Each structure stands twice: as C-alpha cells, then as structure tokens.
Amino acid sequence: MDDPFVIVGGDAAGMSAASKAKRADPELDVIVFERGEWVSYAACGMPYYVKGTVEDLEDLVAVTPEEFREDRDVDLRTGHEVIAIDREEKTVTVEADGEQFEQPYGSVLIGTGARAVEPPFDGLELEGVYTLRSMDEADAIESFVTDREPERAAIVGGGYVGIEMAEALTERGVDVSIFEMLPRTLQPFGEQTAEIVEDHLRDQGVDLHLETAVQGFGGDGRVETVELEAETVAADLVVVGVGVTPNVDLAEKAGIELGPTGAIATDEYGRTNDEDVYAAGDCAEATNVVTGEPDHVPLALTANRAGRAIGSTVTGDPTPTGGTAGTAIVKAFELGAARTGVIDEDRALEAGFDPVSVTVQVPTRPHYYPGATDLTVTLVADRDSKRVLGASLVGRDGAKRIDTVATAVDTGLTVGELESLDLAYAPPFSPVWDPVLTAAKVLSGTIEG
Amino acid sequence: MDDPFVIVGGDAAGMSAASKAKRADPELDVIVFERGEWVSYAACGMPYYVKGTVEDLEDLVAVTPEEFREDRDVDLRTGHEVIAIDREEKTVTVEADGEQFEQPYGSVLIGTGARAVEPPFDGLELEGVYTLRSMDEADAIESFVTDREPERAAIVGGGYVGIEMAEALTERGVDVSIFEMLPRTLQPFGEQTAEIVEDHLRDQGVDLHLETAVQGFGGDGRVETVELEAETVAADLVVVGVGVTPNVDLAEKAGIELGPTGAIATDEYGRTNDEDVYAAGDCAEATNVVTGEPDHVPLALTANRAGRAIGSTVTGDPTPTGGTAGTAIVKAFELGAARTGVIDEDRALEAGFDPVSVTVQVPTRPHYYPGATDLTVTLVADRDSKRVLGASLVGRDGAKRIDTVATAVDTGLTVGELESLDLAYAPPFSPVWDPVLTAAKVLSGTIEG
Known part of the structure; x- marks a missing residue:
C-alpha cells in the first residue's frame, strides 16, 4: 500500500486535490490536515455575508467536512496543524489538542494559503479592528455590525476587499471611508478603470482618501479613531485590507524554495524543488501566461485548478496546473x-x-x-x-x-x-x-x- | 483620377465599405446605389420596433443618408437600382426614376443582401400576411397591430425571426402560434438548446406546432386562416420567417461565380472570380473557421466586417474579410x-x-x-x-x-x-x-x- 497523499490546508487547493485524488484512485489514502475548523469555503463570498446578501455563514461552504469524509472518503482532520515537514523521513509533524505526532507521506501538498498583511499600525489589537481573511473574522464583523451598530467605518486599503467591504457596510447603513496609501484604488486594474470606480464610490457616499497613509488607530479598548499624518478621524469600526502574503513558513523551514514573488516556487505540475512536495493556491506561484514568468495571483480559480491538477498528477496522470492571466472581476456597488x-x-x-x-x-x-x-x-x-x-x-x-x-x-x-x-x-x-x-x-x- | 468605387446596396456591408474607403482615401469617389430608401439600418432591431421597445423606426438607422453624404462625403443615391454589371466595360447599368444610365467603376462591391424565402403558399398576397425582411414591412406589421388589433397571429418558421416575432407580438397582446416544419425550432442551435427554448415558449403562452407543414392561408382579401394538412386554424395576422436566400441575380447575370452554398463565392479578401468585383454581406459566402469551407451566414457582424475590410482593400491596404464561426445569439422572452x-x-x-x-x-x-x-x-x-x-x-x-x-x-x-x-x-x-x-x-x- 502506498504511503498516503498528505495535504496541508483544507481550502480551495487542498480540498480540490483531495477530491480529485480520491476520485482518480479510491485506494489511495488521502489525509487533509486543516488547523482551523472551516474547510472548502468561499472566501470571496465573505463580504456578501457581512452585507447580508448571504444569510448563513455556512452557506459559503461548498462541501461540508462530513461530505468530504463520508461521500468522498477523504480523511479530513480539522483542528490539526502541520508544524514541520521532514523530507528525509517523508513525514509531517502534526499538532492537535496539544499533542504531536508524525504522519508518513508518499507525497505532500502544501496548501497553506495566504494571510492578510498586518501593517505595523498602532492599535491593531483594539476591539472593532478587523482584517477579513477568515470565516471567523467575517462572522465577527457581521456580529459587530449587528450588535454594536457602528456609525462610521474606516476601511484601510482600496483593493478588492476594501471596495467590497465598502459596499457591504454602506448597505448595512454604516458611513464608510476608504484610506488608500497609493494615488488610486484597484491598483491591478489600471488608472482608467480605477478612476471610474472611484467616481462611483464617491457617488455612493463613500468618503475616499487617496494618497493617505494610516498611522494607527486610537481608542480605549474599543477603536474610536483612525490616526492619519495630519489629522485624526472618527471610526467605530475598522477593516484593514491591504493585501495578502503567502504562508510560506512551513515550506521555508523544510527547505522548500521560494520564487521571486516570495511565494513557493513550483514547476508546471505544481512540484516544488522536492519532487514529492507540491504547492498550490495562495501560498504558491503560478506561471503568468503573458510574461512566462512566475507570478503570485492569490485567486480562487488558480487555486482550485492547481489543486485538481495535482490530485491527478499524484495518482499517476501528470497534469499541468495551468498558467494564470491574473484575470479578476470585482463588483463595486x-x-x-x-x-x-x-x-x-x-x-x-x-x-x-x-x-x-x-x-x-x-x-x-x-x-x-x-x-x-x-x-x-x-x-x-x-x-x-x-x-x-x-x-x-x-x-x-x-x-x-x-x-x-x-x-x-x-x-x-x-x-x-x-x-x-x-x-x-x-x-x-x-x-x-x-x-x-x-x-x-x-x-x-x-x-x- | 481613379474610376470610382461603386457599391451596390446600402446596408451593412455596402455602407461599411463606403465609410472605410472614404476614410482611407478621401480622394476616391465612392458611389453607393441603393434601390430602396433605407440605408445602414439595423434589420435585427425590427422585431423590437414591432414589440414597442424601439419607438421610432428611424431609431434603427445607424447613420442617416444625410450623414453619409455630408459628413462622410459618400455619393449615396437611394432609389437607384443597379440592373447590370458589364465587366468588360467596367460599368454598371443603373435605373432610377424610370431612366437608365451607365456608371463606370474601378472596382465594384456587390452588397445586394438576402431576401426572405417565400414558399409557394397559397394566399401569400392576402392582407395581413408579412415577411420581415425590410424596414417597410416592419413598419407595416407595426401599423397593422396598432390599427387592426389582431387577436391571433400565426408565425411560420421557428428560427430567429419567428421567435423574436413571437415575443414581440405576445408583448403586444396578440395570441401567437408558431408553425415549424422541422421537429424543432432554432435548428442551428442544436436539440438541447432548442428544447429548453421550446418549453419556455410554451410557458409564455406560445402555441408551438412542430413538424407541422403550412399549406397556405385563406381569407377574403384579408387573411383569416392558416391551412395545415389536417386542419385549418384561425389567424388574422401571419408572419412568414422561414429563412433567407442570397440576392445573387445581378451577380449571376454578370458571370460572377456562386459557391456551393448558392451565395457569391469570394476569396479571403472578398474578391469574386473577377478581381475588380467584390461581394460581401448576406449575398456572399464567408469561410467557416472550423471547417475551412465556404459558408453562408447572413449575419450583421460578418457583413460589417467584410465591408470594412473591402473598403481597406480597394484603397490599397489588402485586408482579409475574416472568417465566420456562425456565432449567433437570440432572445426568446x-x-x-x-x-x-x-x-x-x-x-x-x-x-x-x-x-x-x-x-x-x-x-x-x-x-x-x-x-x-x-x-x-x-x-x-x-x-x-x-x-x-x-x-x-x-x-x-x-x-x-x-x-x-x-x-x-x-x-x-x-x-x-x-x-x-x-x-x-x-x-x-x-x-x-x-x-x-x-x-x-x-x-x-x-x-x-
């Protein structure tokens, strides 16, 4: 019997790989270690939960843990964190409920995702200051809006998340300000598109501050202000969405090479510098179809596709993960x-x-x-x-x-x-x-x- | 001075060619002979005029004759019919107001379009029986619906026009029946799509008769019935939309070769077997991008694009007319x-x-x-x-x-x-x-x- 296919991280890339591998080879043991409780959830849907468009947070889950376990026969273990990969021994060290154990693998997929960048702002720990990178945070923001009825929200960052959250919070009756350090929002969309979006945001009542650096947040336990260079503005809810950074600590510690973007370098099959170690999703690079160079595009389709391809590859059908064109779409009101x-x-x-x-x-x-x-x-x-x-x-x-x-x-x-x-x-x-x-x-x- | 670029037919292909040629070479004389009074009109918009979505028939005109003449310096002559092309002499014979004259050309574009197929039905001449191939007919149908308030319309043919007219007339409060000889509607869309459209048509109250051959129409001056093989059904308005056939008489008479589809054969630049005679639009073939074979796809974009390319070619910039994928879209309720x-x-x-x-x-x-x-x-x-x-x-x-x-x-x-x-x-x-x-x-x- 082959050593199992071990997957670190139970979201888009990981669960796509697990499902595909199990379908292709039902005999193969597929074990997914997810440190949190949520798996296979649509992170892109979180702003719409805050907005109220999506009623239950659970609705964002594409496939439940039970379905993975029972219908797809995937050995999914939530609350399990992989803290080391031993490439010599071909084992991963797993921590759960305060205990550690070793799990041998035949091949392993690193699908550790990305986390919200947290700039060195003062007051990040204040109540009412959030990023939007996890289901629990989506839940917390929604509850905060419902229970505390904030009047003025400050959104730090004018990217996708910032703009989607501006729409969501406006819909919930909160006055929204966006603070963006750069001269424009939606950087990857180019100036012509960004300008039209910015005019529209203003038309919708969003107070847009471009080229405005946030220094931190003030308040007594709970956030009350946003500190700018020249002034202090009131805010009783803050969402920080200034980008994401790939979770590569586990990979780096195991001697897995990173690429020029800082995400995990992979070949066309999603393999790292170790042929038994794959990486996919928001923690990994993909090849840009225009430049032919490694790129880091932490988007859902890239993650799903790469995971699925790796699921095929590890079961004997080598499948390229596909390139990325960095295609993206966002709704702004x-x-x-x-x-x-x-x-x-x-x-x-x-x-x-x-x-x-x-x-x-x-x-x-x-x-x-x-x-x-x-x-x-x-x-x-x-x-x-x-x-x-x-x-x-x-x-x-x-x-x-x-x-x-x-x-x-x-x-x-x-x-x-x-x-x-x-x-x-x-x-x-x-x-x-x-x-x-x-x-x-x-x-x-x-x-x- | 070069002999003029003469264009026969003032719709999509012809007027695109005229505009492009004039823009590329303002010194070139460009003469368009159009036998009717309407030029550059959106035939595809006609059902929406009958429906009431488009208020004025004139709205369907993209560029008016005055604009062509004054802004684009095109010598546009409506009410002028080209009845012969003399390829030896390089002249066309034009008839207008009962007079004939010869017009020399350097190159000529045949853009004579297509006409509605008129099957040998009895009673086609009855009042209340229409095809939908000209602006005048769109006008007549709209007036008929407004003035006569028909109760029951029979549409013969379940293609684009039939389905668009079913929607238009239903919207106008007329009970609609569609009679289609074949086992399904929207033949080029395939069975799976057609079946879904058919269910929807029925849901919208359209009485759909598939595999039903119409024999003719009955009535005393004005249409009252549709005659089927086994029965007679009442109808006080009839629209026949059973396809179109390319207008190739002028070309054939001049010894221009037709292709396997019955439309005018052309090379990749829209040239016929005479290098000074071009053909484009609904009267001409285009190359199917899948099969590489000549195809007859009488649709607006193909006509516009080919006309425009020929406008470039005749002014010294050889431009392929482009192939066709037969791409089409239709709204059905x-x-x-x-x-x-x-x-x-x-x-x-x-x-x-x-x-x-x-x-x-x-x-x-x-x-x-x-x-x-x-x-x-x-x-x-x-x-x-x-x-x-x-x-x-x-x-x-x-x-x-x-x-x-x-x-x-x-x-x-x-x-x-x-x-x-x-x-x-x-x-x-x-x-x-x-x-x-x-x-x-x-x-x-x-x-x-």
Missing part, C-alpha cells in the same frame, strides 16, 4: 470592473514588451435598444508583435466580457486576430461590434498609426 | 440562446471530425449568491484532435458567454486548453468554475473516458 493579463506599463516594459494602449467607451447594446450602458474598455498590446497583453473593463453591465480578452491573452492572439473574432450580436445583448471588438479596432488603428 | 462553430453532428462528420458532445447545466453564480440561474451549455469537440468545434448555450442570464467559446473555436483550442483558461470569478458574476469551464472539464472527462 452598481459597477463591475474586470482585468486580465498585463496592463501596467512598467510591468509590460519589464517583461520586454513595448506596450500601446487605448481606452474606449462603448455602449453594451445598440443605441436604440433600451438599457444600454457604457462599458469602458482599456486594451493593451505590444507595438511590435501586436500581441494582446491585457485589458481592463468597467461598467454597469458586461464586465464578464473580460473572458473574451482573457482567452485572447492566453492564446497569444494579436490585436488584429482579436478584432476579427466572430462574437455574438443581437440587439438585447450587444452592439454589432462588441465593445471588445471596438477596442481592438481602435487599438489596431493606433498601432498602425 | 426571458431566455438568451447562443451558438458558435459546428455543433450539428452530421455537419461535423461531413467536415471530417468525430464529434463528441456533452450538455451540462451550471448556475451562473455560486449557490449562495442570490439570483443564480442555470445556464445549459452544450460543448462539442473532435474526439481525436480534442479541438473545440462549437457550443450552444441557453439560460436566463449569461448567454453572451458564448464569446469565450467563439474565441476558442476561432483559435483552434483543444478542450484541455479551453478548460485551463483563466476566466473571471467573483460571486456576483460567476461560480469559481465558469459554466464554460465546467462544460470543458466534463467534456475532457468524457473524451478521456
């Missing part, structure tokens, strides 16, 4: 914003491209069909090869059109090839030239001068 | 149905493929996010090469996701490559695995069996 590929000029230059971009505003339906709204499309290509590098979209409707560009980016299409795609048209759904095609047309013209 | 590529089994076999298909039903959002509805995705691939051949989608939401598959089909992706695309996920927009990815996953599994 009434707007949808999406991005894919490389859109940042500096990053494109660094990767050896000569980026050219256009931004066009195109209605999502013909002028005569009611309900048309503008979609603003920023499309970026390499001047020389004309290859599509990336795009960002924003509008009330149609942000999912990013998938067309994601497909083009992933397959290395040129702007001309993107422009000549046969996309679907009928008045209730699109103008004759889909906004993506229009952007490609305009960008073609710009490149050809 | 609350549903959207879409298709792309080759999905018909016989057609795939004929083209040398060994088609395998799966149909999956996937919610368009995570289970916990409200408003999720099912999207039914039928995905077809070649067993041997695993190349994606086509897809059909249907659901209340998300049919525009066909564009992802259209892109995959156009670029020749395999099912595995489609499955590993990095598509956008966030709970308000999609489940982690977009329905298209799920279909690809399932189809991969089926092929690998």
